[in-house]
Amino acid sequence: MVEAQRELQHNKMTSHRYYPWLVWAVTVSFVLFQFFLQVSSGVMADGLMHDFSINVMGMGTLTAVFFYVYAAMQIPVGLFFDHFPIRKVLTISTSICALGCFTFALAGTITIAELARILMGAGAAFGFVGMMYTVSVLFPAKQFAFVIGLAEMVGMLGAGGGETIFAEVVARVGWRDAMFGCGVIASIIALLMWLIIRDDIKKQVVHAEEKLSVGVALKHVMSKGQAWLNATYNGMMFITVTVFAALWSVPYLKLAYPRHSETQIALLNSMIFFGIAVGSPFAGWLSTKIGRRKPPLIVGVFSSIIVFCFIIFSSHVPFAWAGVLYFLLGLFCSVYILNFAIASELFASNVRATAIGFTNMICMIWAPILQPMTAYLLHLKASRTAVMGGLIQYTIYEYQWALLIIPACFLVGLFCIMLLKETYCKPSSAS
Secondary structure (H helix, E strand, O other): OHHHHHHHHHHHHHOOOOHHHHHHHHHHHHHHHHHHHHHOHHHHHHHHHHHHOOOHHHHHHHHHHHHHHHHHOHHHHHHHHHHOOHHHHHHHHHHHHHHHHHHHHHOOOHHHHHHHHHHHHHHHHHHHHHHHHHHHHHOOHHHHHHHHHHHHHHHHHHHHHHHHHHHHHHHHHOHHHHHHHHHHHHHHHHHHHHHHOOOOHHHHOOOOOOOOOHHHHHHHHHOOHHHHHHHHHHHHHHHHHHHHHHHHHHHHHHHHOOOOOHHHHHHHHHHHHHHHHHHHHHHHHHHHHHOOOHHHHHHHHHHHHHHHHHHHHOOOOOHHHHHHHHHHHHHHHHHHHHHHHHHHHHOOHHHHHHHHHHHHHHHHHHHHHHHHHHHHHHHHHOOOOOEEOOEEOOOHHHHHHHOOHHHHHHHHHHHHHHHOOOOOOOOOOOO
8 A cells, every 4th residue: 555655656756747857857966976076086186196106107097997997888888778777777877886986985005996996987887878868768859959968067067166176175185085975975866866767767758669689779870980970079079078177187287387276276177167068058059949960060179179279388378367268168169969969860769878878988988098198198208307206297398298189189070070961950760
């Protein structure tokens, strides 16, 4: 009797018109959290290098293992969402992420720390795709780009503001206690996932398409050249977050503005996230309004090249103006959110989660490649004459040289978008 009453109450909640937004909110909280994990390494870099006795190459590897696993999991993640209940998948993945945070906080060796980062990456891999899949199930197709843009706004505001707060927390209590707190937050999100999301959420939308097997769905997505072009552009733009803002921007800014505190540096770096927060929903709205995806993508990549070159070659501009440049970089690169809408439009609903997962995989796979590659270029260019505490001290010039890899990637993205066909914001009905 009690169980029947609970079921009745749950059915009333899920039939409410605001229920899609409630599910969106709880999935976005996980997106916000996993974005925060992606960018937290830069704030902890000094403490991690000191406690584990590693140099920038070791730091790049420690950061990169998160993205190796995150990227490798993206296609399996899409397949999971296409074939298993959303509620169970998201609850378990968030719990794995929490376990990783707790393990990282207690790590005594670099090996355990890397294992913890692997757990965090494996759990976090489900966040963004899970949010987009629930949006594709619960919201009308015409709202997809705007709603995921809104989610990206919330995620980036959280990542930006959270990075500044996290820098202050790390300065006060140390990175270990700070990461333990992250584990507690992830545990709370997992509980909310279990309480709010229903197992039969997919049944609220009737899919006319035939359900495909795992192998057929994967082959169908990976055999389409347009999917590769779309995903590669997405990855080339998102390295602004995963390679620059998440790792190398903070050390670079400490050299450029040595008189400013770590909290001020973190705030300046977070302007990238605030720019993305403003640009993401606007890009989604504008693209849907004009009925085209490519024009905002072309303008975004051109503008990002110009602004990034200003950032690395104008290292002595006033601190406030540097904040403006960082905001503009985030604003222009935020167009990458449209690639997920394109991925959704290129395929029918029976492989949509797999397509989104594939796009996110190609997007994230560049982080574990380019983070250590940037470290290698930095190390290659270093004079090795300035050493402090056993670690090489790099110069502004050496950072500028190494960071040229980012506008080079933007140019690759420009090439891809020129070859990408316009979808005109219309979802595909053919599998």
